[in-house]
Amino acid sequence: EPEVTQTPSHQVTQMGQEVILRCVPISNHLYFYWYRQILGQKVEFLVSFYNNEISEKSEIFDDQFSVERPDGSNFTLKIRSTKLEDSAMYFCASSGTLGDTQYFGPGTRLTVL
Amino acid sequence: QKEVEQNSGPLSVPEGAIASLNCTYSDRGSQSFFWYRQYSGKSPELIMFIYSNGDKEDGRFTAQLNKASQYVSLLIRDSQPSDSATYLCAVKWRDAGGTSYGKLTFGQGTILTVHP
Numbered sequence: 001e002p003e004v005t006q007t008p009s010h011q012v013t014q015m016g017q018e019v020i021l022r023c024v025p026i027s028n029h030l031y032f033y034w035y036r037q038i039l040g041q042k043v044e045f046l047v048s049f050y051n052n053e054i055s056e057k058s059e060i061f062d063d064q065f066s067v068e069r070p071d072g073s074n075f076t077l078k079i080r081s082t083k084l085e086d087s088a089m090y091f092c093a094s095s096g097t098l099g100d101t102q103y104f105g106p107g108t109r110l111t112v113l
Numbered sequence: 114q115k116e117v118e119q120n121s122g123p124l125s126v127p128e129g130a131i132a133s134l135n136c137t138y139s140d141r142g143s144q145s146f147f148w149y150r151q152y153s154g155k156s157p158e159l160i161m162f163i164y165s166n167g168d169k170e171d172g173r174f175t176a177q178l179n180k181a182s183q184y185v186s187l188l189i190r191d192s193q194p195s196d197s198a199t200y201l202c203a204v205k206w207r208d209a210g211g212t213s214y215g216k217l218t219f220g221q222g223t224i225l226t227v228h229p
Contacts, residue, residue, distance in 0.1 A: 031215055043157060043201065043219040056216055091156050095215065101147065102217060104156040 002026045004105035006092050012111045013082055021077045021108045023092030032075045033093040033102060034067065036060070043091070049075065082112045115140045117204050119220035126227055132189040134223050136202030139183070146178060146185045149201040151222065157201055160187070192227040199224050 005024045013019050025032050034046040048055040049067050066078045075094075079086055089109050093102040116139040126132045138144070145164050149157035163169045163176040163185065175188040189196055199222040205215065 033215065033217075035217075042221045043203075043217075045216045045218065048215045050215075058216075089156075101159055101162055102215070103159065104149075107156045 002028075004092055004094055004103055006090075006105040006108050008108060009106065010109045010111070012113065015084055015112055016081050019079050019082055019110065021079075021090050021092075021110070023075045023077070023105055024073050025075055025092065025094030026103060027073070029094035029096050029103075031055075031095045031097065031100075031102075032067075032069070033095075034077045035091045035093065035104075036088040037091065037107075038085075038088045046077070079110075082110075084112050086110060087112045115204070115206055115218055117202055117218050117220040119200075119202050119223050121221055121223060123224040123226055126192050126225070128192060128194060128227055128229050130192050130227075132192045132196065132225055132227070134187040134189070134200045134202075134225065136185045136187075136220055137183055138185070138204050140206065141180070141183065142206050144207065145205040146176070147203040147205070147217065148174075148176060148187045149203060149219075150196075151199045151201055153199075157203075160200075189225075192225075194227050194229055197225055197227050 007022045032049045035043050037043045045058050047057040047061045064080050068076050089107045091107045092105040095102045118137045147162045148160040150160050151157045161171045163178045169176045173190045177186045201222045202220040203217040
């Protein structure tokens, strides 16, 4: 069964450093999403992406964040200058259409020291 | 501000019992509703979705939607210890023109424990 994959599973970084989280969505899906979950808190929407551009973003998704589909399979989330409060699980998801179910990847645990 | 609320629990039921998980949401606009299960340290895993008022059954799971009361629930019949997890309710809203932007708004989740 097709699945969303994410790398790395765990990323440790120093405050102020740039990180890139990578995702490979399900191959025939067209819509891609990033969510995050701070430990013990709700899953929060960050951004949705379709046709090589952002469809919607939350207030969390400020200028420190960017997304890119660098090739036909990868979808990345870049955090330019990490803060302590960026420590969270970051989940990538994909869906065939906007109305379809979103399938989540296993997540990347980001720890900012 | 569109909100999704769940009782965080924990909800404890004996093996074989029916577990009932509830979710309310704040805005009457057109929506789709999703139930996800999340084991500790893992990602959300889809259980089922519901779009229309009434009940929808899938194996041991039944989702119930009442749009007038802004309420959606998940029933788990014959609960098993392996069902012990956090259950997340998620809502996808559409705008007045019926366009969905894909964003899922999650509740805080209900922790379910099924004890043998």
